[in-house]
Amino acid sequence: xxxxxxxxxxxxxxxxxxxxxxxxxxxxxxxxxxxxxxxxxxxxxxxxxxxxxxxxxxxxxxxxxxxxxxxxxxxxxxxxxxxxxxxxxxxxxxxxxxxxxxxxxxxxxxxxxxxxxxxxxxxxxxxxxxxxxxxxxxxxxxxxxxxxxxxxxxxxxxxxxxxxxxxxxxxxxxxxxxxxxxxxxxxxxxxxxxxxxxxxxxxxxxxxxxxxxxxxxxxxxxxxxxxxxxxxxxxxxxxxxxxxxxxxxxxxxxxxxxxxxxxxxxxxxxxxxxxxxxxxxxxxxxxxxxxxxxxxxxxxxxxxxxxxxxxxxxxxxxxxxxxxxxxxxxxxxxxxxxxxxxxxxxxxxxxxxxxxxxxxxxxxxxxxxxxxxxxxxxxxxxxxxxxxxxxxxxxxxxxxxxxxxxxxxxxxxxxxxxxxxxxxxxxxxxxxxxxxxxxxxxxxxxxxxxxxxxxxxxxxxxxxxxxxxxxxxxxxx
Numbered sequence: 360x361x362x363x364x365x366x367x368x369x370x371x372x373x374x375x376x377x378x379x380x381x382x383x384x385x386x387x388x389x390x391x392x393x394x395x396x397x398x399x400x401x402x403x404x405x406x407x408x409x410x411x412x413x414x415x416x417x418x419x420x421x422x423x424x425x426x427x428x429x430x431x432x433x434x435x436x437x438x439x440x441x442x443x444x445x446x447x448x449x450x451x452x453x454x455x456x457x458x459x460x461x462x463x464x465x466x467x468x469x470x471x472x473x474x475x476x477x478x479x480x481x482x483x484x485x486x487x488x489x490x491x492x493x494x495x496x497x498x499x500x501x502x503x504x505x506x507x508x509x510x511x512x513x514x515x516x517x518x519x520x521x522x523x524x525x526x527x528x529x530x531x532x533x534x535x536x537x538x539x540x541x542x543x544x545x546x547x548x549x550x551x552x553x554x555x556x557x558x559x560x561x562x563x564x565x566x567x568x569x570x571x572x573x574x575x576x577x578x579x580x581x582x583x584x585x586x587x588x589x590x591x592x593x594x595x596x597x598x599x600x601x602x603x604x605x606x607x608x609x610x611x612x613x614x615x616x617x618x619x620x621x622x623x624x625x626x627x628x629x630x631x632x633x634x635x636x637x638x639x640x641x642x643x644x645x646x647x648x649x650x651x652x653x654x655x656x657x658x659x660x661x662x663x664x665x666x667x668x669x670x671x672x673x674x675x676x677x678x679x680x681x682x683x684x685x686x687x688x689x690x691x692x693x694x695x696x697x698x699x700x701x702x703x704x705x706x707x708x709x710x711x712x713x714x715x716x717x718x719x720x721x722x723x724x725x726x727x728x729x730x731x732x733x734x735x736x737x738x739x740x741x742x743x744x745x746x747x748x749x750x751x752x753x754x755x756x757x758x759x760x761x762x763x764x765x766x767x768x769x770x771x772x773x774x775x776x777x778x779x780x781x782x783x784x785x786x787x788x789x790x791x792x793x794x795x796x797x798x799x800x801x802x803x804x805x806x807x808x809x810x811x812x813x814x815x816x817x818x819x820x821x822x823x824x825x826x827x828x829x830x831x832x833x834x835x836x
Contacts, residue, residue, distance in 0.1 A: 399420070513711060514709075587799035783829050
């Protein structure tokens with residue numbers, strides 16, 4: 360114990376000395392006593408001047424090289440690098456003139472600064488995720504031997520993790536062997552691979568209206584023809600769905616059936632059976648995106664469960680309940696399609712992300728994960744009730760009261776334009792999700808999606824109240 364404390368204190372002191380050397384060099388560069396192209400003091404010379412070891416100076420110089428502040432010329436020494444253009448804080452501020460399109464919410468949420476609020480984003484706050492379980496898994500991986508830390512993973516993915524995923528799907532009525540499961544880097548990569556595998560440019564793909572905005576972005580990247588079908592509280596409008604299939608003969612339908620994004624609705628068994636009958640009639644393949652599965656209190660109907668993975672491909676990921684940094688998703692499909700998808704995965708990404716898969720496996724194998732998810736459901740239910748009540752106090756009406764999940768799809772008061780409200784809020788560093796970002800027909804002008812987990816402080820509601828007031832004013836100000 361004493362030895363460990365001495366070692367840790369020594370490491371901290373060494374790190375402080377290295378930082379001191381780096382600060383000295385940075386100050387000399389900033390003060391122009393060292394100009395671009397100038398040679399730095401020798402390692403021994405600077406060590407003597409600053410009264411530190413030569414290894415400390417070497418470590419500091421190597422870190423400055425990694426930062427790009429200086430250059431190493433073997434056999435010659437270290438030199439000040441050519442200086443980049445000055446960094447401007449305005450370059451990282453919100454882009455207020457950006458069009459409200461499928462990229463708007465993603466770009467604003469991902470680029471938001473530390474002080475920004477993100478009630479429009481699609482993920483939980485880091486403090487809601489099992490950070491200690493992830494740290495334990497990382498420590499275990501750091502001590503592991505063999506290929507986990509350095510070798511390619513198999514293209515199909517880590518077998519024990521695929522077994523766990525198959526077992527978890529069985530709990531929701533979906534029968535699939537581990538050989539019918541292929542791991543991916545994310546739910547988004549799953550859809551990208553499936554689009555590469557199943558459609559050609561110009562093919563028609565059906566989506567819900569509204570739907571997750573990145574479905575639009577991905578399909579446009581694949582040059583598909585996108586057709587929207589109005590979504591109801593129990594699933595797609597079945598009459599319009601049938602008419603659209605007859606008119607456009609789509610190749611794919613992409614949907615969430617358990618917890619729908621953005622509406623929070625749940626597919627009914629009647630709608631599920633009808634969708635599958637139409638899929639069979641019109642030779643339609645269905646991609647069922649199920650990344651919110653762990654938020655459910657009671658398992659909703661799954662198209663893949665009714666279909667037996669014949670026409671339905673089931674996908675998911677762990678970014679919503681475990682970590683958005685540990686990117687790991689999966690595809691479950693019939694064996695002949697998994698074989699073709701495996702070849703496609705080799706062609707596009709080569710091996711699988713073994714390190715992340717090992718991390719996810721470690722966390723899922725820990726009994727704490729189930730307890731974490733149980734607590735998360737309770738916490739989300741409480742947040743849903745609290746946020747819903749506060750939004751109603753502002754005249755913002757939920758379209759439905761969702762059974763589970765983190766999204767409220769709401770109508771703003773007095774036909775207020777959601778995009779205008781979002782732009783005003785962005786000026787105060789609050790990222791909102793206006794409805795037309797989700798709507799192919801652009802018929803959700805008065806709607807907005809709220810993430811209840813990101814709305815637990817009063818500032819969000821203060822900004823929202825002011826933004827709505829400004830949007831109601833003449834000329835929107």
